Amino acid sequence: MEAIRLLKQARAYARFALGLPSFLRNPISLADAEQIVRHGVERREDNFLRLVERGVLRFPSSPYARLLKLARCEIGGLREMVRARGLERTLRALREAGVYLTFDEMKGREPVVRHGESFAIGAADLSNPLLKASYEGESGGSTGAGVRVSHDLDHLAVQSAHLMLLYHAHGVLHAPHALWRGVLPDGSGLNNVLRGARHGRLPVRWFVPMRPGDSKPALRFRAVTYGAVLAGRMFGSPIPWPELVPIGEALVIARWAAEIVKEHGACQLNAPVSRALRVCVAARDAGIDLSGAVFVVAGEPPSPAKVAGIHASGARCFATYGFVEAGRVAIGCVNPSSSNDLHVLHDAFEVFSYDRRAPGVHDTVTALNVTSLLLATPQILINAEVDDYGVVEDRSCGCPLDRLGYRRHVRDIYSYRKLTGEGVTLVGGEMIEIMERALPARFGGSPLDYQLMEEEDEQGFTRISLIVSPRVAIPSEAAVVEAVMNELHASSVMADSARGIWAQAGTMRVKRMEPVWTGRGKLMPLHLVRRASANSGTGAAEARR
């Protein structure tokens, strides 16, 4: 089995290496990008029907084919409904008829039960069967074996169009840019580099947030990363080699940004929001003015505190929102109404909100419900719940993205279940396993003596507090943090990436207090703690002390 898996991977990488040169040789223009988007916005209903017909109904084992069958929905009826009611109302009706997937169902952690039937979803069942595989990134969710997702070069082309228009709207399309992102299995670095190449806009530097001694990614991941850089360089795209800049050395990047602004009038840096904040704090401490620097932040909610910290350095920032299964779903508005206001990429996705009880909290959230429309989507999503909530509204903001036909906004997006620190996301399951099994086994007590809470410190940095009941005798707080880090190291390759970043940033700390269970679960994501606190005025406020 292992040999077959490796063969399959080798074949995917070979295809990737063969496809890359032509991908790099044919950058698209701004006019092409606008054309791609306008066409997609006009044809979104037809595109959805085409994806269902070709990518779902022709594959009877597809989970969506099964759900549609159980709901007695055929393509003829679906076509009629879309024509008569439009896409959103059709999708809402499908949802009522059981055609949707929860996050746990998609991850294979819960069986899908509808209309008296039940089935499980495997890791590959949601991958788009129409794609030619290229290279692989490991899903940010580190549950189970980690979902492997094939990224297709066509998909990168559509994403390039979205990004070009976004950068153009924010006035940084021609500013030199760098990124401070990891190497595979964290796909965000290589993905960003390739998208840049697609529109003839390569980063000038690729900073990697690792220390020289950090655990190295597996050989095959390194081989793909360096192979792609080498292939690009051989075919005329001078892709920068990754350079290690540990999280504690953000000043290196602040100095780089200031220098580029001095020379070119502007610069752009792509990083998770807390890494961007680190650069801004380092700049302020060193008396460096970052006016003219623009941060493109993703991977973590840009909370008001973090955005205020970035603005205080003179820099600007805007966000993008997406997930590995679908790619980028929304991009930052130029006239935002809050610290986190984005336009839904209406040509590629239908997004609406759906009231849902958040697990472990006495609260209803407006959960985001996402449907992919384009044939090149890495995973097919029909009414997929992604464990994030936010405010969805149609609004004319007057910005250049609005003029492309992107009327739908989604703002104030937060997770109701995931914990994100320093741009690395861990889906709850892995941490719950550590708190329920590993920590009681090592330090004593029961699962009820341990709890996690996400908080923001005075500067806006996210801290993940591990609450340990004072009744448990621990040798030292550092010993508990070390035990968690070791468990993450052993748990999965993505959890190990999280360990590396969190250890550098000091993201995790121990708090000695009784866990607070009233109405809450084992994990308390930041904004639900705040909501609960605002609603009740008691429990959570106590927990935050």
Ligand SMILES: [Zn+2]
């Ligand atoms: Zn806008």
